[in-house]
Amino acid sequence: MSDSAGPENPPLAVPGAKRPSRLAMPWQTRWLGVAFIAVVFVLWEIAAASGTLPALSFPRMSAILATWWSLIVSGELLGELVPSLLRMFAGYFLGVTLGILLGLLMGYFRFFYNLLEPITEVLRPIPSPAYLPIVIIFLGIDDEMKIFMIAFASLFPVLLNTYSGVRSVDPIQLQTARTFGVAGRKLVWQIVLPAASPYIFTGMRVSLAVALIVMVLSEMVAASSGIGYFILSAQRGFKIREMFAGVLTLAVVGYILNRLFVAIENRVLAWHYGYTQQQRN
């Protein structure tokens, strides 16, 4: 290893988060993609106005956006979104916590791996809609069912990634900790979890998308509130503009959630990005 990589190196930067953009033209940046979305909207508008698209199922984009805006202003959309997000986060955090816990146990103790690996592999491939009827039998159609569905689906990506992360902790880090007398629960908190955190975050990000999907799904099957229920009942009542407004809302919510997640991840794992970039150089 060269000794020239001196302390003059820039302080903790997050590579990949920002590209040098001082001299970049708009078409060299993400604004190109934003403009593309606008173009799609305009084409939709034209197609709907000219009758190229069936007017009944494809209202003008301007009408959809107007309806969307009025639903936002009236607070109706928020009223549907809040219970949905509460369910989603309840289920998500339950699933993530359990996933990390089980992943740690399986990565740490051969016994738990042997015990739980087969059942994990059997349950994991089942698509959520398939076991939804079973869950309804046991938990009914209220929040318990939805939270369970979301938690169960979010569990597996976190579990598998945590397991991989725990298995990949550098044995030299573990030996180092042992020479300092760090073992047991302290070792898990101070070494295993931080070292495995890049893996855990990857799992959590996958689970977040899964949680959103299962939330909408469970609300469409059985609910009297929530954004999934709102979209489906709008469609059944031929309120097509409202239906599209609901879908747009989900797109925005999904986007914001992902950006929030990335922002947190970049903060918590800043060391990891710096470290891996240094290793690559």
Next chain:
Amino acid sequence: MTGPSRSFLHIRGVRKAFAAPGGTTVALNGIDLDIERGSFVSIVGPSGCGKSTLLLIIAGLVAPTSGLVFLEGRKVESPPPSVLYVFQQYTRSLFPWKTVERNVTFGLENRESLSREAIAARTREIIGLVKLTGFERHYPWQLSGGMQQRVAIARALACRPAVLLMDEPFSAVDALTRVGLQELLRSLWRELGLTVIFVTHDVDEGVYLSTRVVALSRAPGTVAVDLPVELPHPRDQISTRALPQYLDYRARLLAQLFADEGLIETEAA
């Protein structure tokens, strides 16, 4: 069970065999060493002679197949608090999610019931000793290789160990950085009254640093040469290395290593 009395570190009949494809490989075959308090012992030998394994056994990180290690009369079965280990691969032994400062306090926070102020004071002192003042908030991977290894040394020394075990700690840095680290280690050893066991494949480094050099023979590893190094202190990278005694030690050790490798035909001294 007790070891020999009035003792410091004793290695008795240590043997280590590994399961290998097609049988077992004997890495160490009956090592006996008595190490005095305050000495600086280098272990040299060809790669694969088991010198790193011996160090891991002394550290209590690896159990010997047979034989015993005694530290101050007590049998070593798990890592003793007074023994700390500096690994060759500093990039892997430092914790990349902790800053320099947090890496150095790692041992202190976990082993000793010191007040926050005492930990901060000792950390500041030790970071000064390894000349890293000003880099407390950096992450290890933002530093050069030599600086990273100094962080690892500081982390160990902060706990004031009686014995410092070092496994080729300077082999991954360039020659000039290595000279700087050698001088740093020698001054720390003298100032802090440490006992150092230093594994290296570099005979010159071993002779220059040590009060005693032990050469192991190729697997199965046994003690081939055990050489007290009686060079005057303080030592100097240029004049010490030019002393006739120095050259004599060096020649005797190299003759053993080269003969072991089949590079020359003369018998070892």
